Amino acid sequence: MKRRVAQQRRLRSGVAFLGLACAAWLMSWYVGGGRVAAAAAPSGTITLYTSESEDDVNAIAGDFMKRTPGVTVKIFRAGTVPVEAKLQAEEQAGGIQADVVWFADPAFLHNLVTHGQLAAYAPPAARGVPRAFHYDGNRYHEVRLIFNVLGYNTLAVHLKPASWWDMALPRYRGRGGMPNPFVSGAAFASVGTFASMKGFGWGYYRALRQNDIQVIQANGDVLQKLASGEIVVAQIVDFFVRHAKAQGSPVDYVVPAEGAVLIPTPVAIVKTTANLAAAQAFVNYLYTPDAQRLFVQRAYIPVLPGIPLPPGVPALSSIKIIQPNLAYIAERRAEIRQNVAQIFGIQ
Numbered sequence: 001m002k003r004r005v006a007q008q009r010r011l012r013s014g015v016a017f018l019g020l021a022c023a024a025w026l027m028s029w030y031v032g033g034g035r036v037a038a039a040a041a042p043s044g045t046i047t048l049y050t051s052e053s054e055d056d057v058n059a060i061a062g063d064f065m066k067r068t069p070g071v072t073v074k075i076f077r078a079g080t081v082p083v084e085a086k087l088q089a090e091e092q093a094g095g096i097q098a099d100v101v102w103f104a105d106p107a108f109l110h111n112l113v114t115h116g117q118l119a120a121y122a123p124p125a126a127r128g129v130p131r132a133f134h135y136d137g138n139r140y141h142e143v144r145l146i147f148n149v150l151g152y153n154t155l156a157v158h159l160k161p162a163s164w165w166d167m168a169l170p171r172y173r174g175r176g177g178m179p180n181p182f183v184s185g186a187a188f189a190s191v192g193t194f195a196s197m198k199g200f201g202w203g204y205y206r207a208l209r210q211n212d213i214q215v216i217q218a219n220g221d222v223l224q225k226l227a228s229g230e231i232v233v234a235q236i237v238d239f240f241v242r243h244a245k246a247q248g249s250p251v252d253y254v255v256p257a258e259g260a261v262l263i264p265t266p267v268a269i270v271k272t273t274a275n276l277a278a279a280q281a282f283v284n285y286l287y288t289p290d291a292q293r294l295f296v297q298r299a300y301i302p303v304l305p306g307i308p309l310p311p312g313v314p315a316l317s318s319i320k321i322i323q324p325n326l327a328y329i330a331e332r333r334a335e336i337r338q339n340v341a342q343i344f345g346i347q
Contacts, residue, residue: 042278043070049087051080051103051185052265053220053240056298063294064285071278079218080104080185091117099273100282104185104265107330109140112268119271121280125287128305140268143286145301147260147321148190151222151236151253156229164200164256167233168207177214177222177231181340182347184218186237186263192329192336193261193322205343215344227251237263242299242310259320 050057054077061073076086080103087108090096096117101109112118118139126134126141133142150161156175161167167176179187194200214231216222223240225231227249238260241253267286269279285291292302299310309315329336341347 040277041070042068042275042281044275044278045072045074046099046273046275046278046282047074047076047097048100048102048282049076049083049098050101051078051083056300057102059298060286060291060294063290064282067285067290068278068281071281073282079180079183080188081182084108087112091115095272096270098270099275099279100267100269102265102267104189104263106135106140106264106266107326107333109266109268110136110326110330113139117271119269119273119276119279121269121283123280123284123287125284126304129287129303133303135266140266141283141286142264142266142303144265144292144295144303145316146186146263146265147238147255147319148186148235148263149238149241149253149260150256151226151234151241151251153226153229153232153250154252155250156232160254161233162254162257164194164235164258165204165207166256167213167235168204168211170211172211172233174212174214175232176208176211176234177216177225178208178235179219179222180215180217180346182337185265186219187235188336189263189324189329190235190261191340192332193324195336195339196325196328197322199258202339202343205340209343215346223251239299239301239310242312246299246311255319257320259322261322262324264324264326 048057048061057075057077061075065071065073076098078086083101083103084105087096087098087101109118113136120138122138123141135141150164150167152161166172181188181191191205194204195202214225216225219237219240222234222236223244226234226236227244236253238253241251244251267283269276269283273279287304289304289307292304292307295302296307296310301309301313301316
């Protein structure tokens with residue numbers, strides 16, 4: 001009898017404990033009127049500094065704001081070099097004003113990392129994206145791929161260029177173009193890469209200068225002159241040409257025999273942002289299927305597996321790729337600028 005009473009007491013104690021545990025568990029789930037507790041949705045304003053084309057960045061930011069109605073994205077857009085100049089001036093003045101930065105110069109972003117200016121972040125939506133596209137301990141990220149290629153006007157060019165060196169041929173004298181490396185980060189990356197390559201070096205750019213190549217401002221300006229026939233062949237970023245061709249412009253491009261130059265264009269969160277949640281939400285959005293499909297619509301190559309490539313783009317495994325020499329560019333930045341200024345007579 002005593003054993004039965006003891007068992008009943010232990011049972012009642014166990015039930016009471018279980019009840020308290022369940023109550024505590026339920027309280028952790030229900031807050032105010034029986035609603036499930038959740039992290040607050042991002043809200044407020046973030047400022048993006050970028051060298052992305054105006055139409056594209058407006059489309060991307062607009063789609064993000066539509067899907068994240070509590071957040072407003074303010075945009076400062078310029079060429080890569082002017083964006084960097086703004087960042088350097090703000091850093092020296094006491095604080096970078098941007099929340100997110102996105103432009104074509106990973107060497108500059110690496111420098112910001114060494115100054116402790118960029119925040120580490122692993123976007124949940126980027127699961128499945130190759131780890132090689134996340135740099136310096138998740139402090140800046142590749143969200144889509146672009147390449148420097150040779151574009152040409154299909155009405156004026158009947159024998160397509162086949163090599164990067166073809167731009168030095170007499171038939172293109174005064175009719176070739178390239179973006180200004182002091183404006184375009186993609187052009188600067190290409191110059192630094194070719195300058196470091198066997199078979200190119202600075203002799204390549206001296207040959208282009210002797211062939212009266214036109215140094216134009218940004219890739220968009222190069223495209224306009226290419227489409228109008230003012231120039232007939234150009235070094236240019238591939239997606240500009242694909243997008244214009246799809247809209248009926250008489251332009252196309254080739255991957256030269258030596259390969260297409262991969263142009264990193266990473267995005268990063270500034271460590272001193274006053275709105276970390278919204279900045280993270282924006283970077284994470286760039287990896288979502290919705291954003292990646294929007295990139296494809298804008299003629300970019302997606303990094304998220306399973307997203308179809310833009311029309312006419314072959315499998316990446318079939319494209320010969322020239323990897324940018326980022327170490328050379330980072331170490332010899334001043335030398336590259338000096339040589340470009342001397343060869344082309346620009347500042």
